[in-house]
Amino acid sequence: MLGLGVDRLRADMNRLLAMLFHQGVLDEQFLQLQQLQDESSPNFVSEVVNIYFQESEKLLRNLRELLMDKEFSDYKKMGIHLNQFIGSSSSIGAKRLRNVCVAFRAASEQHNRTGCLRALELLEHDYCYLKNKLHELFQIEQQRILAAGVRYPIQQIN
């Protein structure tokens, strides 16, 4: 019975990952990170992703603050935030977010404020989507680990 539970959960994880790949939300870099996870660092991926979430939320807040300011003109500063976001998204395989940021950066370089606002909305939306899906993924993985009867420290997802 336990064996069946583990297989079903594994299939659920695969299905979710395949969907995220198919949608272009994640890319191969995410798989690379998964391969770096082992018994001595069983929470590596969720740890990296949590750091990414913290950094991203800070960047999103900064971007929104910049754009909400009626007197806004510091596109250079916005570019710096976006470069950071592009880099970290690329590092965890968050392909779609990275691409939205690249489009955002292009609008910023053109000093296109409307374009930037639209890009920010899209970025916020897609970020929420990614966060939900990765939480789902980590939940399934934790269930799978429990079902397999292996003891790991349960990582708190922020």
Place this chain on the structure above:
Amino acid sequence: MSEKLDCLDHVLAVDDSPVDRKIIEHLLKISSCKVTAMDNGLKALQFLGLNEEDKSSSGGIDGLKVDMIITDYCMPGMTGYELLKKIKKSSILKDIPVVITSSENILERIDKCLEEGAEDFMLKPLKLSDVKRLKDYMMKDVGGVEESEINKRKLREPSDQPPSPPSLLTLMSSLSSPSLPLSSTSSFSAPSSPTLLDFPILKMNYSD
């Protein structure tokens, strides 16, 4: 087992991105390296024993000897390139191999880093195979001991059986998604920049 720890290569990793620091730290640890991670060049120089006048500070700590420095190029304040120059100008540090990482594949940037004495230039996001290559540059001479013995201990080849289910990779290859980048160098070489029209709306379905 302190003897074993002394055998480990000590790498100083410098990167202002917390995500990248976490990843490089892990990549180096599973490649049997001791890692010290810093978030800026100034702190890195202080750690290496250089004060602001680029003279070695009194009472250098032998135990903190570093076998390699890996630094990101783009950092606020002191860039990786500036850090590289300071290291190569220092009589006590110039022999430590320095590797530059960057998310951008810019030829002029690569050239000037190599000209300044960088050992290598690596494109982010870093993979395990990139870090394995670094072992060749390490300053520490593991004379007599089989390096492969140390490397084998916790090294996992990406081509080896991954801990994740094997069926996932076959699942991936069966998807007709032409946009999946398969190597780090393709990350930033999209034929055209995406515009906002390229993003179909992702529906949030909150199941259960």
